Amino acid sequence: MSTASxxxxxxxxxxxxxxxxxxxxxxxxxxxMGAFVATFLALYLTVERGYSASYAGLVAALHGLGQVVSSxxxxxxxxxxxxxxxxxxxxxSTAVTVALLGFVQHPAAIAAVAFxxxxxxxxSRPAVQAMMADIVAPEDRVRAFALNYWAINLGFAFSSLxxxxxxxxxxxxxxxxxxxxxxxxxxxxxxxxPETRPAPTPGADGAxxxxxxxxxxxxxxxxxxSVVGLSFLMALIFMQHSVALPVAMGKAGFSSTDYGMVIAVxxxxxxxxxxxxxxFIEHRDPQRLLVISALLAGYGFGLTAFAGSxxxxxxxxxxxxxxxxxNSPTQMGLVVRLSPVQGRGRYQGxxxxxxxxxxLIAPLVGGSVIDEFGAATLWAGxxxxxxxxxxxxxxxMRGLPAERPVGAAAPEAEAVxx
Numbered sequence: 001m002s003t004a005s006x007x008x009x010x011x012x013x014x015x016x017x018x019x020x021x022x023x024x025x026x027x028x029x030x031x032x033m034g035a036f037v038a039t040f041l042a043l044y045l046t047v048e049r050g051y052s053a054s055y056a057g058l059v060a061a062l063h064g065l066g067q068v069v070s071s072x073x074x075x076x077x078x079x080x081x082x083x084x085x086x087x088x089x090x091x092x093s094t095a096v097t098v099a100l101l102g103f104v105q106h107p108a109a110i111a112a113v114a115f116x117x118x119x120x121x122x123x124s125r126p127a128v129q130a131m132m133a134d135i136v137a138p139e140d141r142v143r144a145f146a147l148n149y150w151a152i153n154l155g156f157a158f159s160s161l162x163x164x165x166x167x168x169x170x171x172x173x174x175x176x177x178x179x180x181x182x183x184x185x186x187x188x189x190x191x192x193x194p195e196t197r198p199a200p201t202p203g204a205d206g207a208x209x210x211x212x213x214x215x216x217x218x219x220x221x222x223x224x225x226s227v228v229g230l231s232f233l234m235a236l237i238f239m240q241h242s243v244a245l246p247v248a249m250g251k252a253g254f255s256s257t258d259y260g261m262v263i264a265v266x267x268x269x270x271x272x273x274x275x276x277x278x279x280f281i282e283h284r285d286p287q288r289l290l291v292i293s294a295l296l297a298g299y300g301f302g303l304t305a306f307a308g309s310x311x312x313x314x315x316x317x318x319x320x321x322x323x324x325x326x327n328s329p330t331q332m333g334l335v336v337r338l339s340p341v342q343g344r345g346r347y348q349g350x351x352x353x354x355x356x357x358x359x360l361i362a363p364l365v366g367g368s369v370i371d372e373f374g375a376a377t378l379w380a381g382x383x384x385x386x387x388x389x390x391x392x393x394x395x396x397m398r399g400l401p402a403e404r405p406v407g408a409a410a411p412e413a414e415a416v417x418x
Contacts, residue, residue, distance in 0.1 A: 020135045023192040024128065025151050027185045031091075031124075032155025034181025036163045036174040037098055037117070038063075044171045055107065059114045064360040066118025071210055071356050072215065074123035075349015079213070079342070082197045083131040084189060086345075090123035091171050091186035095179040101227070102175025122356060124347035133336040133344055134196035139283075146278035146329035153270040160267075198341050213343025218350050224338045224394050227331070228354045230294075233389040234327060235358030236365070237297045238320070241266070244366030245304070248375035249313065262313045269321045287397035289330045293391045294324035298386010305379040327338050330343055 037044075041063070043055040077086045097116045104110050128148075136144040166174045219225065246259045283291055300320030307313045339347035369378040 005386070007411040017140060017144060017147075018135050020193060021132065023188065024131060024135075027087075027188050027193075028128065028148055029151040029155045029385045030181055030188070031185045032152050033158045034178045034184075035156065035159045036166060036178045037101065040163045040167045040171065040174060040231075041114070043167060048171050049105075049110075051107065052269040059111050061360065062111050062115040063118035064356065066115040066120075067122035067356040070119040070123045071126070071349050071353035072346075073349075075126040075346040075352070077123070078127045078130050078345025078348065079197070080157065080345075081133070081247040082195045082411050083127045083345070084195045085191055086127040087124045087193075088129075088186055089187050090120055090127070091182050091189065093120035093123070095182040095186070096120075098175055098182065099214040122352065125352050126345050129332065129352075130344040131193070131196050131337075133339070133348075134198065136258065138337075142282050142329045143278055145332040146274055146325075149328045149368045150274040153267055153274070157267045157271060160241070176336060212339055213346060215342060215346055215350075218346050223396065224335075224347065224350075226392065227334060227338065228351055230396065231331060231351060232354040232358055233385050233392070234297060234331075235295060235355045236362050237301055237385055237389075238324060239358050239362030240301055240366050240378070241317075241320075243363040243410070244370060244378055247367065247370055248304070248378070250383070251370070251375065252308075254310070254313075258310055262310055262317055263276060265314050265317045266321045266324075269318060270325060273322075274325050277322075278329055281326060281330065286330050286334060287394065289326055290334070290393040290397065293323040293327035293330070294386050294390035294393055296320060296386075297327065298383045298389065302379050302383030304382075322362065330358055 042053075042060065045051045046053060073362065074086060077089070081089075085348055094117065097113055098122050101110065101113045104113055129145075132144055132148065133141065157268065163174060183205045241263065245263070246256070249259050249262075250256075297320050300316055300318075300323060303316045303319065304313070304384060307316055318347065335347065335351050336344070366378055
C-alpha cells in the first residue's frame with residue numbers, strides 16, 4: 001500500500017466527525033494518559049507501605065465496588081443534571097480523592113479513600129458515552145466509539161510505561177500527577193464542551209413526546225437487559241487477562257517479565273488495528289460481528305489451555321484481542337441504538353455496571369477455579385461462556401428494529417453549536 005493510500009485511509013477514518021467529538025476524544029486521551037494509580041496501586045501498598053497482598057487485594061476490591069456503586073448514580077446524574085456537569089463533578093472529585101490517597105497512611109483511611117476513588121473515576125463514563133451518542137450521527141457512531149476506545153488504549157499504554165518510571169522515584173508524584181491531569185480534563189470540558197442533553201421532544205398537545213425514563217424503565221427493558229447480561233459474560237472472559245492469566249503463567253513456570261511481554265501484545269494490536277478493523281466492520285451486520293467476537297473471545301482464551309511457550313501465549317492474545325477490537329464499538333453502537341434519547345444516561349449507567357461487576361467478580365472466579373480445578377478448566381469454561389454469549393447475541397439480534405433515521409435526531413443536534 002502506498003503512502004498516499006495510507007493517508008487517504010487515515011483521513012477517511014477521522015473525517016466527518018463534529019469538533020465537539022474531538023474535544024471529548026482529547027479529554028479521554030489525557031485522562032487515560034494520567035491513569036497512574038490503578039497501575040501501581042498494588043505495588044504501592046505492598047512495597048512502599050509494607051502491607052500484605054491480602055490487604056492490597058481488599059483495597060482493589062473496594063476500588064471496584066466503588067465503580068459498581070457509581071455506575072447507576074452517574075447514569076441518573078447524566079440525565080438529570082446533564083452530561084457536562086456530571087463529567088465536571090466526576091473529574092474534580094477524582095482529582096481530589098486521588099491526591100488524598102497519596103497522603104493518607106492509616107489502613108482504614110486508605111481503604112475508604114480507594115473506594116471513593118473508584119466511585120469518582122467511574123462516574124464520568126456514562127456521561128462521556130451519552131454525550132458521544134448525542135453529538136455523533138447514527139451512521140458514524142461505531143467509528144466514533146472505536147476511535148474513543150483507541151484513545152483509551154493509547155493513553156493506557158503511555159500511563160503504564162510512565163507509571164513504572166515514576167514509581168522508581170516517588171509514588172507521591174504519580175498520585176499528584178494523575179490529579180493534575182484529571183483537573184486538566186475538567187478544565188478542557190469546562191472550556192470546550194457544551195451541554196448536549198436533548199430537550200424533551202414536544203408532542204402534539206405540548207406535552208413531552210417521550211415518556212419519562214427512570215431506572216425501572218431500564219430494568220424492565222428486556223432486550224436491553226439481555227445486552228447487559230451478554231456484556232457481563234463478555235467482560236468476565238476479557239477480565240481473565242488481569243489475574244487468571246498471570247497466575248496460570250506463574251504456575252507454568254513463567255516469570256512476571258514473561259507475562260509483561262506477552263500481554264503487551266494486546267495494547268500494541270489495539271493501537272495498530274483498531275482504526276483499520278473498524279473501517280472494515282463499520283457498516284457490516286452487527287449480529288454477525290457480535291457472534292464472531294464472542295466466539296473469538298471464548299476460544300481465544302480457551303486456546304490458552306494448550307499454550308506451552310511465550311509464542312503460543314502471544315498467539316492466543318492475538319485471537320481474543322481481535323474479539324475485543326470488534327466487540328467494543330459494535331456493542332456500544334447497539335447500546336445507543338436501544339436507548340431512548342431522554343434516557344441515555346441511565347441506559348449507559350446500567351451498561352457500565354456490567355463491566356464494573358465483571359471487574360469485581362472475574363478475579364475471584366478465575367482464582368477460585370484455578371485453585372480448585374486447575375487452569376485448563378478455567379480456559380475451557382471461557383470457551384463455554386463465549387459459546388453461550390454468541391448464541392445469546394444471535395437470538396437477541398433477530399427482529400431488532402431498524403435504527404432511527406438521521407432526521408429523528410434533529411432535536412438533540414440543536415444542543416450542540418455548529
